[in-house]
Amino acid sequence: xxxxxxxxxxxxxxxxxxxxxxxxxxxxxxxxxxxxxxxxxxxxxxxxxxxxxxxxxxxxxxxxxxxxxxxxxxxxxxxxxxxxxxxxxxxxxxxxxxxxxxxxxxxxxxxxx
Amino acid sequence: xxxxxxxxxxxxxxxxxxxxxxxxxxxxxxxxxxxxxxxxxxxxxxxxxxxxxxxxxxxxxxxxxxxxxxxxxxxxxxxxxxxxxxxxxxxxxxxxxxxxxxxxxxxxxxxxx
Numbered sequence: 001x002x003x004x005x006x007x008x009x010x011x012x013x014x015x016x017x018x019x020x021x022x023x024x025x026x027x028x029x030x031x032x033x034x035x036x037x038x039x040x041x042x043x044x045x046x047x048x049x050x051x052x053x054x055x056x057x058x059x060x061x062x063x064x065x066x067x068x069x070x071x072x073x074x075x076x077x078x079x080x081x082x083x084x085x086x087x088x089x090x091x092x093x094x095x096x097x098x099x100x101x102x103x104x105x106x107x108x109x110x111x112x113x
Numbered sequence: 114x115x116x117x118x119x120x121x122x123x124x125x126x127x128x129x130x131x132x133x134x135x136x137x138x139x140x141x142x143x144x145x146x147x148x149x150x151x152x153x154x155x156x157x158x159x160x161x162x163x164x165x166x167x168x169x170x171x172x173x174x175x176x177x178x179x180x181x182x183x184x185x186x187x188x189x190x191x192x193x194x195x196x197x198x199x200x201x202x203x204x205x206x207x208x209x210x211x212x213x214x215x216x217x218x219x220x221x222x223x224x225x226x
Contacts, residue, residue: 032213043117043203043217044156091157093213101215103148105155 002027006090006104013080013111014028021075023064023090023105033057033066033073038087038106047075047088080111117190119192119204119218125193126225130171134189134221136204142216144207145187147179149200150220156203200217 007022026033027080031048032051036044048057054069064076120135138145142219146161148171158171163180174199176198193200204218 034214036215036217041219043219044215047215049214099212102156103156105153107154 002031002092002094002100002102004090004092004102004104006088006107008105008107008109009087010110013109015082015111015113017111019075019077019080019084019109021088021090021109022072023075023104024038025073025090025092027071027092027094027102029094031094032103034063034091034093035062035073036089036091036103037076038089040086044089059100062076080109082111082113083111085111115116117204117206117216117218119202120205121221122219123222124224125158126191126223128194128196128225132191132194134191134202134204134223135185136189136218137185138204139185139205140186140208140216141205142208143184144204146205147177147187147189147217148205149173150203151200152214158179159189159202162199169212196225197222199225 003026005024023042032047035047036049038044047064048059050057050066064073064075087106087108093101117138143164147159148156150156159177160179161167165184168179180189202221205215207215
């Protein structure tokens with residue numbers, strides 16, 4: 001079945017550092033890919049998404065490119081802020097029927113001033 | 114715009130008790146689902162519904178029941194609570210066509226003692 005693998009955390013960075021959170025996937029067909037963010041005590045909210053190969057999703061200074069050849073969707077930002085401290089989830093939607101969504105295990109990011 | 118609303122936010126149950134987690138959405142979404150979030154395991158799908166009167170099992174349905182009598186509401190029932198059901202529960206919804214972004218509630222923290 002479909003699966004999503006994320007780099008394990010927690011990741012601790014200083015403010016303004018460069019961030020990459022790796023995400024790779026296994027899926028049949030043509031999935032859509034997502035990054036969701038969960039701030040402390042809250043539900044998940046969509047950060048960005050890409051629906052086909054080579055698409056780049058971007059939002060709030062974060063970006064990720066759908067790489068079909070490497071089955072990856074790595075999240076990057078050039079300068080993290082303390083307010084970016086959260087748990088980040090990579091996910092895919094299988095594009096078939098109900099479009100089941102499969103989540104990675106999440107990567108906790110802590111940004112220190 | 115309320116989005117997805119879950120109640121209660123916090124609950125402590127004794128082993129063997131039953132309870133219902135409420136979920137309502139005001140976006141006229143066809144698809145609704147319940148996830149549980151456990152450390153190191155990401156989000157796992159419990160049950161889902163593709164429309165009023167239609168429900169189906171996800172990855173971890175045992176010990177839970179759902180019903181979907183209206184488009185707006187999708188309650189999750191714990192039949193006889195067990196310590197293994199201590200978790201954070203998220204209700205989610207999305208439209209059934211095209212746009213596949215999932216909208217999450219803020220979560221329900223459940224402890225079974």
